Amino acid sequence: MTIAPRPRTLGGWLMIPDPIVVEAAGRAGFDWVGIDLQHGTWDLELAFRGIQLLDALGSPVLVRLAQEELALMPRLLDHGASGVVIAMVSSATAVADALDAARYQPVGRRSYGGQRYGLRPEPSDLTSVRPGVFAMIEDRRGVETLDAIAAVPGLAGLHVGPVDLGLGLAIGRDRSVPIFAESVSRIRDVGHSHGLPVTMHAVQGADAAVWFDSGWDEVVLPADIDLLRSGLAAQIAAARGVEAPEAPKAYGSS
Numbered sequence: 001m002t003i004a005p006r007p008r009t010l011g012g013w014l015m016i017p018d019p020i021v022v023e024a025a026g027r028a029g030f031d032w033v034g035i036d037l038q039h040g041t042w043d044l045e046l047a048f049r050g051i052q053l054l055d056a057l058g059s060p061v062l063v064r065l066a067q068e069e070l071a072l073m074p075r076l077l078d079h080g081a082s083g084v085v086i087a088m089v090s091s092a093t094a095v096a097d098a099l100d101a102a103r104y105q106p107v108g109r110r111s112y113g114g115q116r117y118g119l120r121p122e123p124s125d126l127t128s129v130r131p132g133v134f135a136m137i138e139d140r141r142g143v144e145t146l147d148a149i150a151a152v153p154g155l156a157g158l159h160v161g162p163v164d165l166g167l168g169l170a171i172g173r174d175r176s177v178p179i180f181a182e183s184v185s186r187i188r189d190v191g192h193s194h195g196l197p198v199t200m201h202a203v204q205g206a207d208a209a210v211w212f213d214s215g216w217d218e219v220v221l222p223a224d225i226d227l228l229r230s231g232l233a234a235q236i237a238a239a240r241g242v243e244a245p246e247a248p249k250a251y252g253s254s
Contacts, residue, residue: 011220013041026057034062048079055080078113085131090141092148132156139168143192150194
């Protein structure tokens with residue numbers, strides 16, 4: 001039997017909660033846009049506004065949350081987020097807890113507040129409201145317990161944060177160490193064996209083609225602040241007629 005290839009999708013990533021930046025990302029042509037509540041300068045109110053603007057522009061929105069912030073998830077989903085990316089997942093229990101918070105009773109324990117308080121259409125069967133919950137694998141334990149994580153019913157997919165994964169594997173930013181390639185290949189293969197899409201957060205935009213060619217389904221491009229910083233440096237270098245400085249290692253793509 002031939003398995004149809006998965007579509008390749010590109011995600012944008014927002015650290016800066018400015019409406020103009022959000023609108024620019026929403027109109028840029030990304031397949032979806034991520035709001036980084038874990039590391040970005042967003043607070044909850046600004047995240048609500050960002051979700052609303054992206055939703056109005058027709059762009060699906062994922063919000064990255066630390067596990068300690070799971071209590072915020074229902075409110076983010078009420079405002080129209082398409083799903084959440086849970087950072088630093090290292091156990092099946094963490095995934096189950098996140099799914100429980102994202103599903104209405106009796107499937108989960110999410111309290112009903114309406115989809116943007118009735119301003120956003122919703123189905124008559126509320127149990128069919130199942131926003132995506134994605135697990136971000138970023139440490140050694142997450143890699144070791146990957147089969148159990150991927151087997152949790154309802155999980156929407158796996159994300160990889162390469163910077164944190166390198167730190168978790170005690171190799172820093174050295175991607176040439178074999179354990180890094182082995183770990184990311186394992187995440188990709190285990191995800192696919194469970195029918196899950198796998199997403200890599202690229203440290204540089206040029207990495208996207210490499211990850212796609214290596215079998216990854218989705219790639220998240222560097223964050224807005226990374227693109228702004230590198231773009232400014234390149235323009236200043238061009239104006240001065242000098243070689244652009246080497247881009248610093250991306251922060252927002254961790």
